[in-house]
Each structure stands twice: as structure tokens, then as C-alpha cells.
Amino acid sequence: MERKVGTVSRGIRCPIIREGDDLAKIVVDSVLEAAKSEGFDLRDRDVISITESIVARAQGNYASIDAIAKDVKEKLGGETIGVIFPILSRNRFAICLKGIAMGAKKVVLMLSYPSDEVGNALLTYDQLDEAGVNPYSDVLSLEKYRELFGYGVHEFTGVDYVDYYSKLIQDAGAEVEIVFANQAKEILNYADCIVNCDIHTRVRTKRILMENGAKVVCGLDDILNTSVDGSGYNTRYGLLGSNKSTEDTIKLFPKECQDLVANIQTQILNETGKHVEVMVYGDGAFKDPQGKIWELADPVVSPAFTSGLVGTPNELKLKYLADNDFKDLSGEALKEAIANSIKKKDADLVGNMASQGTTPRQLTDLIGSLCDLTSGSGDKGTPIVLVQGYFDNFTD
Numbered sequence: 001m002e003r004k005v006g007t008v009s010r011g012i013r014c015p016i017i018r019e020g021d022d023l024a025k026i027v028v029d030s031v032l033e034a035a036k037s038e039g040f041d042l043r044d045r046d047v048i049s050i051t052e053s054i055v056a057r058a059q060g061n062y063a064s065i066d067a068i069a070k071d072v073k074e075k076l077g078g079e080t081i082g083v084i085f086p087i088l089s090r091n092r093f094a095i096c097l098k099g100i101a102m103g104a105k106k107v108v109l110m111l112s113y114p115s116d117e118v119g120n121a122l123l124t125y126d127q128l129d130e131a132g133v134n135p136y137s138d139v140l141s142l143e144k145y146r147e148l149f150g151y152g153v154h155e156f157t158g159v160d161y162v163d164y165y166s167k168l169i170q171d172a173g174a175e176v177e178i179v180f181a182n183q184a185k186e187i188l189n190y191a192d193c194i195v196n197c198d199i200h201t202r203v204r205t206k207r208i209l210m211e212n213g214a215k216v217v218c219g220l221d222d223i224l225n226t227s228v229d230g231s232g233y234n235t236r237y238g239l240l241g242s243n244k245s246t247e248d249t250i251k252l253f254p255k256e257c258q259d260l261v262a263n264i265q266t267q268i269l270n271e272t273g274k275h276v277e278v279m280v281y282g283d284g285a286f287k288d289p290q291g292k293i294w295e296l297a298d299p300v301v302s303p304a305f306t307s308g309l310v311g312t313p314n315e316l317k318l319k320y321l322a323d324n325d326f327k328d329l330s331g332e333a334l335k336e337a338i339a340n341s342i343k344k345k346d347a348d349l350v351g352n353m354a355s356q357g358t359t360p361r362q363l364t365d366l367i368g369s370l371c372d373l374t375s376g377s378g379d380k381g382t383p384i385v386l387v388q389g390y391f392d393n394f395t396d
Helices: 023-038 052-059 065-076 093-100 125-132 143-149 161-171 184-190 203-212 259-272 319-324 331-343 363-375
Strands: 008-012 047-049 062-064 080-084 106-111 175-180 193-196 216-219 243-245 249-251 279-282 386-388
Touching: 008 023, 008 363, 023 047, 023 052, 023 259, 023 386, 047 052, 047 259, 052 249, 052 279, 062 065, 065 093, 065 193, 065 216, 065 249, 080 093, 080 184, 080 259, 093 106, 093 161, 106 161, 106 184, 125 143, 125 193, 143 161, 143 175, 161 175, 184 193, 184 203, 193 203, 249 386, 259 279, 279 363, 363 386
Parallel strands: 047 279, 080 106, 080 193, 106 175, 193 216
Antiparallel strands: 008 386, 047 386, 062 249, 243 249
16 A cells, blocks of 8 residues: 655653663663554664753763863963853853853953844844944944943843843853954954854854964863863863753763664664664754744754765655646656656756755754754653654655
8 A cells, every 4th residue: 555654753752861871772662662652663764863962961971160160261361261152042051151251350252243143133134224233344342232222132032141141251250341243353352362152153263363363262162172070071062062951060962972873773673673773963953934043053963873864865856847847747647757757866866957946955954953843942751753754755
């Protein structure tokens, strides 16, 4: 019988994960128990995805703000530190800023405007237009910013991040000065020891700062990239991808976890005879149409995945075939013609007009985005996601 269902994404519930738990066994058991409970079977090329949060929890990859402060002080001198291009986030960055401020006597905080890197807005472009401000060149002091724009709060959180970050730095024991600019080198008018907090543009920002005379530049990926007094760490990403755990601790992005995904794949094969793919995922990549916020606060969508998830989709656009190549066909004749085209499609469709409009993104980014939306970020209790039928097409 012809299958009538394509891709299915299922959130899988599992126990609350603690440090030291056998995560591979928990994931395998949870997926198999869900299959038995809900009456579905695993198939070859199903994808089992695990949120980075429970991987880091099982690893015990945590650190205190004291460890952040000590690392910052040792690497940047502990005097005046420029902190530039942070995202506006109580969960993602505020606690990191607290640790950074504890490692400095003064923090010059340079905020990008009208929004941060991931789309959290301080202002609208209409406000900039009305004020005659050019965000590409104009540098605003806090006083000028308040004169022009007053005290605005974030649409979803209700927080005035300018005031929130300022008080946070002061409460950590440091003097604070806030400026607004979008050119990295502007911070060098205030400090020569810099923490650049941007995520996906961090390499370019470091280069620009060093080329323009900075004494020391550390990205967030350079802070806690080794253990400090036994703390957690991430060799590759440092503080990038971290989240608030308690008022004085953070959970870091998981350390190397390639062995984990390989282990889960092997256990599923041994238990079911099915060859599944496995990945660890963080933030997906999608934009909120109302708040204009991208996710993308993690340095990568997937820090570890099995080999079958390498690459990009290689798909034909069905509506293009129906409207062009087979515009004179309908019904079963149209269905058969399209099915034959899919069966005969090239292994690489780059440049083929019949593939235009398909999504040119990495498989891990696409599937990770689906999983992030499925699992949510609150109390759903489904940090494991099973995706079935993702690699199917119209002929399956």
C-alpha cells in the first residue's frame, strides 16, 4: 500500500538528566519505549536528535561566575575592559556579563543598534530614520541615546536591556560606561583590552580589532576554553552557547560528543537492526516574523552528528515539474512522470532549474531547526526528537 505520510517529528520524553547519567542508554531506551507505547516502528535513516542541554548536563559541563571572572582577569588584565556586540538575553548573556564585570575595574559596554546579532531590537529602523541617525557610522553615548530614544523595553521580555546590563555591571563591582556603535574599532577609543561577544562574526571582529591597535582581544570562545580551578569548559567554543543554570553558574555548550552519537547509532542497530542517524542539536535557524528574532545564539546548530547527515538536500521542486516539464499532463500520467523524474535525478542538482526553490542549507541545520521547534524550550519534557521520513520523496 502506498504510504500517505511523509516526514513525522516526534518529541520523546525521557527522565530528567543529571551529571554522570548514561545518556546513550537513556536515549535508546526512551526511543524504544516510545515506539512500543505509540505503536510505531523504527526505520532505516530515521534521525534521533538530542538537545545539547541534556548532553552538557550529563557531562557536568558547568562553571561558576567566579571562574569566568578569574579567566577574564588573567587574560585581559583586570582593569578597563571593552565588551562589545553582546546579544540581549537574560538567559544567554547576562550571567556571562556578570562574570566578566567581576574580572574588571571598569566595563565599557558597546551595544550594536538598532538590534543585536540575533535580532533582539533596542530600536526600530523607523525610530532611527525619525532621529536622523545613521547606524553604520554614528556613535551614540548613553546620554544621547536616552535623549533621542528614551527608555524602551523589549517587545517580548519587557526588559530595558540598557538599564539591565548597566545595573548588572555595577552590582558586580565595576564602573560602567555604555556606548552604541556598529563598527568594532570604535571601542578602541575607550579601551584596548576587548571581549568581543558576537557569535557568527567573531573571527572578523577579532581581526579588525587587532589590525586597529587592540592590545588584547578575546572572544567569548576564548573564555573558559580550558578549565579554571576544576570548572567546566569548552575547548572549541568557550562561553559561546552557554546558558544560565543558577544565579551564579552557567551550563556550557557540550564538550566533544561524537562518541555519544556513534554509540547511540550502534545500540539502536544492535537492538532493532535499523541504521538510524543521530545528532546533537542546539538552536535552530529560523526568524520570528513578529519580533524579528533569529535563534542562532549557539555557535553551531549541531556540534556532533553521524556521517549520514553530512551534506545538503538534493531535491527537485514538484511544482516546477508540474508547471513546466509536465504542464500538459494530469492525474496518474502526471504522477508517473514526476516519479520517473525523481528516480532519474542527478546525484548533484546544483544549477538545475528544476531544483530552484528547494532549501540550500546543511541537513543538520534543517533537521536541527525542526527538532528545536518540536522540543521547545520550556516544559514540554521532550529533549529527544525522533524524525522519520525526512529522507523520503514522492516515490517512496
